[in-house]
Amino acid sequence: MPVLAQSDEKPRLGLSFPEGFVWGAATSAYQIEGAANVDGRGPSVWDTFSRSPGKVRNGETGDTAADHYHRWQSDLDLIKQLGMRSYRFSISWSRVLPGGWGPVNAKGLDFYKRLVAGLHERGIAPMVTLYHWDTPQTLQDLGGWEHRETAYRFADYAAIVAQALGDAVPAWLTLNEPKTIVQNGYLSGSHAPGRCDPAAAYVVAHHQMLAHGLAVQAMRPYLNNGTRIGPALNLHPCYPADDSAQAVEQAHKLDGFENRLYLDPIFKSAYPEDTLAAIAGISPMADHVLDGDLKTIGEPIDLLAVQYYTPIYVTASGQTEQKHPLSKAFWQQIYPQGLYDILTRVKKDYGDIPLTITENGLPTPDEVGPDGTVNDAGRIAFFRDHFAAAHRAIADGVNLESFHVWSLMDNFEWQEGYDERWGLVYVDYATQQRIPKRSAHWYSGVIRDNQV
Ligand code: FCB
Numbered sequence: 001m002p003v004l005a006q007s008d009e010k011p012r013l014g015l016s017f018p019e020g021f022v023w024g025a026a027t028s029a030y031q032i033e034g035a036a037n038v039d040g041r042g043p044s045v046w047d048t049f050s051r052s053p054g055k056v057r058n059g060e061t062g063d064t065a066a067d068h069y070h071r072w073q074s075d076l077d078l079i080k081q082l083g084m085r086s087y088r089f090s091i092s093w094s095r096v097l098p099g100g101w102g103p104v105n106a107k108g109l110d111f112y113k114r115l116v117a118g119l120h121e122r123g124i125a126p127m128v129t130l131y132h133w134d135t136p137q138t139l140q141d142l143g144g145w146e147h148r149e150t151a152y153r154f155a156d157y158a159a160i161v162a163q164a165l166g167d168a169v170p171a172w173l174t175l176n177e178p179k180t181i182v183q184n185g186y187l188s189g190s191h192a193p194g195r196c197d198p199a200a201a202y203v204v205a206h207h208q209m210l211a212h213g214l215a216v217q218a219m220r221p222y223l224n225n226g227t228r229i230g231p232a233l234n235l236h237p238c239y240p241a242d243d244s245a246q247a248v249e250q251a252h253k254l255d256g257f258e259n260r261l262y263l264d265p266i267f268k269s270a271y272p273e274d275t276l277a278a279i280a281g282i283s284p285m286a287d288h289v290l291d292g293d294l295k296t297i298g299e300p301i302d303l304l305a306v307q308y309y310t311p312i313y314v315t316a317s318g319q320t321e322q323k324h325p326l327s328k329a330f331w332q333q334i335y336p337q338g339l340y341d342i343l344t345r346v347k348k349d350y351g352d353i354p355l356t357i358t359e360n361g362l363p364t365p366d367e368v369g370p371d372g373t374v375n376d377a378g379r380i381a382f383f384r385d386h387f388a389a390a391h392r393a394i395a396d397g398v399n400l401e402s403f404h405v406w407s408l409m410d411n412f413e414w415q416e417g418y419d420e421r422w423g424l425v426y427v428d429y430a431t432q433q434r435i436p437k438r439s440a441h442w443y444s445g446v447i448r449d450n451q452v
Contacts, residue, residue: 011384015391016451022125022402023447024086025079025424026359028132028176030062031411033092035069039107042098044134045144046414049192060417066409066427072115075434078425079408080122082440083447087124088358088404089115090132090176093157100136101153109164116168127358127404128169129232130158130215132176133185133192140193145181145204145211148288155214162222170227173305173358174215177234178208179262190415202285206293209265213296228302231266232358235259237311237338237345241323246316253278254314259342267350269298303401304346307359308386311338327362327382328420334362336385343393343400354399360386361406363413363420366437374426374437383439387452405443409434 030046050061068075079087094100095108112128119126131154139150158174184191186201195201216229223229238255240247256275264272271289279285310332313321324333343355364378383405394400410423418429424440427433446452 011380012446012449013384013388013452015388016449017391018394019450021394021400021450022086023443023450024084024088024124024127024402024404025082025408026088026127026404026406027068027408027411028090028129029092029095030065030132030134031407031413032066032068032089032409034062034064034067036061036063038069039095039111040098040105041092041108042094042100042105043137044092044094045137045140045192046134048137048140049194052194055194056415057417057419060412062412064429065412066429067432069111071432072111073118075409076115076118076122076124078434078436079119079124082424082436082444085124085447086127086402086404087119087408088127088129088173090129090134091161092134093131093154094134094136094138096161097136097157100139101156104160109161112161112165116165120168125171126169127171127173127356128161128165129173129176129358130154130161131174131211133181135192144193145207146200148207148210151207151211151214154211155218158215159218159222162219166222167224167227171303171356172219172223172227172229173232174212174229175208176232177307178205178212178231179234179258181208184414198282199284202279202283203288205261206285206288209262209297210293212266213293213299216299216301217296228354230301230303230305231262232305232307233259233262234307234309234359235263235342235346236309237341239311239313241313241315241321244316247314250314250316250318253318254312258312263346263350265294265297266301267298267353269294301353303354303356304350305356305358306343306346307406308339308342308357309360309362311335311341327378328365329363329416332362334382336382336389338389339386340389340393343390343398344396347398352399354401356402356404357390357400358404359406360403361422363422366410366421366426368426368428368435372435374435376437376439379424379437379439380442383443383446384452387446391452 182205189196236258238251240251260272324335407422409425410421410427413420426435
């Protein structure tokens with residue numbers, strides 16, 4: 001177990017967070033667990049996709065990943081050592097239900113029971129995502145999210161897990177970033193299931209939203225009043241690239257596809273009219289929105305999980321433009337003000353719902369130095385500035401309760417394989433050794449002082 005030095009890492013800004021503010025980190029099942037064929041786990045679309053030639057950089061897969069399935073105890077010790085009070089992870093649907101539905105795999109469910117108990121033993125609150133993109137392959141073979149039935153199967157799975165873990169999990173997140181499934185899974189094809197099909201993409205959007213609402217309904221009977229449920233949405237502030245009326249209009253239009261398409265049905269039981277009209281030209285989505293669906297999607301939630309990585313700038317002709325420095329991820333402009341803007345906007349447009357940040361971070365070119373440490377100064381600067389933006393949003397009245405950085409440790413970054421390192425903790429994949437990076441020591445000081 002690596003020993004953590006007391007953090008005296010600078011720079012800090014002297015900004016204190018409200019008492020009770022919770023700091024943590026996030027991961028997801030396919031990205032860290034490995035053990036793809038262990039203890040009865042069924043295949044998911046990411047097993048299939050990562051094994052398809054040319055889909056993932058260097059042909060890498062999540063077969064072993066960070067081997068968290070076997071190393072979870074020492075990983076939880078590390079979370080505790082870093083001082084975190086919350087840990088967000090996801091459950092692999094096909095570990096619990098190898099066929100997507102039908103018989104429960106007790107060994108799979110037991111893994112998550114142990115994980116949740118292990119967190120409580122260490123004084124860390126579990127925050128559990130039910131679906132972080134790893135659709136069981138059996139369901140994909142029947143049409144996946146294009147098929148309405150998948151939404152009902154998801155609700156059944158949600159109920160099984162809620163019954164098993166119930167109130168031991170104070171916060172449940174239904175779907176992680178439904179938009180990414182739409183955009184990467186079904187528009188660009190860069191993620192599983194690798195489709196380039198706009199007609200299907202927005203049907204998939206609706207069925208995911210329906211799945212969210214059905215899952216909230218299905219879980220409630222198994223949870224007591226203090227247990228909270230919400231979705232995890234990646235929100236992108238969309239700005240006009242210049243002052244022209246056309247750029248302003250284009251930014252509003254894009255905002256529909258990036259944000260309102262997911263927020264409006266959940267908070268207002270309605271899809272945004274302008275976005276629906278634009279979708280009508282490319283997808284039969286509207287035909288799949290049946291009576292009562294929007295009411296189901298608008299089922300009251302208890303918290304909204306916000307994930308923020310990058311802003312988007314749009315020109316008068318509707319092209320996107322880069323205005324800020326990029327991280328190692330080609331799609332990520334570093335712009336902390338965007339976090340402030342999106343948090344305050346959610347409050348203004350959707351009300352004063354409790355918010356948690358469940359992802360924010362960047363990949364840096366991390367290497368282990370001759371002294372055995374990993375000096376990721378860029379990550380420290382990134383978090384310092386994003387924490388400061390969150391602090392300002394809180395000062396301006398946003399009900400933000402907690403901040404989970406992405407990610408606890410380096411992991412399988414989807415189509416980038418292991419090339420991008422997003423963790424506070426470095427993972428040497430050859431030995432599975434964990435080395436807390438400089439940012440981890442720094443973060444641990446932020447947590448200790450509740451101050452950035
Ligand atoms: C988010 C995903 C997460 C991780 C980060 C970098 O979109 O939810 O799994 O890949 O991006």
